[in-house]
Amino acid sequence: MKVVKITTFAAALWLLGISGWPVHAEMMHHPGMMMDETGMIMNANPDRLPRDCPQISETVELTIRAGHEHAKKFPGRMFAYDRQEWNVKPCAKINITFINDDHVRHQMMIHGLPGYLYPEGMLHLELFGHGQLKASMIVPSRKKTYLVHCELPQHQEKGMKAQLKVDGGDGDLPSIPGLTDPVRADLYPVDWNRQHIGMVLFSILIGTLAPLLLRLRIGKK
Numbered sequence: 001m002k003v004v005k006i007t008t009f010a011a012a013l014w015l016l017g018i019s020g021w022p023v024h025a026e027m028m029h030h031p032g033m034m035m036d037e038t039g040m041i042m043n044a045n046p047d048r049l050p051r052d053c054p055q056i057s058e059t060v061e062l063t064i065r066a067g068h069e070h071a072k073k074f075p076g077r078m079f080a081y082d083r084q085e086w087n088v089k090p091c092a093k094i095n096i097t098f099i100n101d102d103h104v105r106h107q108m109m110i111h112g113l114p115g116y117l118y119p120e121g122m123l124h125l126e127l128f129g130h131g132q133l134k135a136s137m138i139v140p141s142r143k144k145t146y147l148v149h150c151e152l153p154q155h156q157e158k159g160m161k162a163q164l165k166v167d168g169g170d171g172d173l174p175s176i177p178g179l180t181d182p183v184r185a186d187l188y189p190v191d192w193n194r195q196h197i198g199m200v201l202f203s204i205l206i207g208t209l210a211p212l213l214l215r216l217r218i219g220k221k
């Protein structure tokens with residue numbers, strides 16, 4: 001009986017395949033997930049109110065850009081969002097336009113949201129390359145700071161970290177480029193032995209003398 005069921009299922013799938021049913025061409029819809037060739041949206045919430053919100057307090061249009069270009073102002077960083085912090089009112093509806101200015105994959109994930117509205121507590125936007133996506137969310141009323149980041153390997157460490165504050169937030173997150181210090185800063189201690197001191201003094205001497213000597217030579221000519 002089981003075999004018959006499986007065979008019927010396989011036949012149905014095959015029929016769908018040959019009938020040209022546009023299963024591949026269109027955006028894939030799963031509960032809470034939308035995906036096409038440009039990117040993916042998980043857990044968007046344009047209309048369900050958080051339990052603590054009697055109504056939407058404000059509607060905010062937010063454009064968030066991601067890419068290498070935005071990291072140029074942060075020495076040593078590789079990727080970043082165009083802004084590192086956003087502030088909204090309690091129970092705000094946020095219409096997000098997420099733009100990837102790079103040709104590599106980037107995500108914009110917001111963590112710590114209530115699980116009954118956002119499975120696993122997150123909103124997940126992802127672009128497989130250059131392009132843009134739109135998704136909406138409604139934040140709860142609680143005064144809170146939410147983590148916004150890209151979870152691709154090393155992207156957060158390389159600068160793709162930001163924070164979304166509701167009602168001013170409940171603090172700052174560490175290691176946000178240009179905004180907050182890391183919990184533990186990398187240390188590069190110098191061993192100040194005789195050799196090192198000698199090298200530094202020698203470099204200063206050369207650096208001071210070389211231009212002078214050069215000027216003298218040019219003067220003679």
Ligand SMILES: [Cu+2]
Pocket residue numbers: 079105106107150151152155160
């Ligand atoms: Cu990224």
